[in-house]
Amino acid sequence: MTKEQALHSFWSQFGLTAYEETSVPSRDGAEYAPEFPYITYQTATDYFGYPVALSASLWYRSESWLDINAKTEEIAQRIGRSGTLVRCDGGMLWIMPGTPFAQNMSDPTDDAIRRKYINISVEFMFG
DSSP: OOHHHHHHHHHHTTSSEEEETTSOOOSSSTTTOOOSSEEEEOOOOOSTTOEEEEEEEEEEESSOSHHHHHHHHHHHHHHTTTOEEEEETTEEEEEEEEEEEEEEEOOTTOTTEEEEEEEEEEEEEEO
């Protein structure tokens, strides 16, 4: 599994559809709009041994922050304070929490959209 596939696999394990942030179906065309909730995530890679700061966003449509906060906590528990390892071709990804780990965001087009912006650091390691 490539580094990019490993990132996708990591974000896909939380029971929501995960999209690389440049490949999200357009919300303008209702026929192709993603169903809430979903995850978008950044993909960037570097040589093994160099950490990369990345982010992801949880997207919910709700009047409450309850469900999105619970999903954020699930992700935080999976990553843990020390990080988590994901295997890939030639080694593994060490996914660690970033600072701040998560923050609330709004959407100027819809007051019911709840977005949680998550920061991580990924180091590509031989192993």
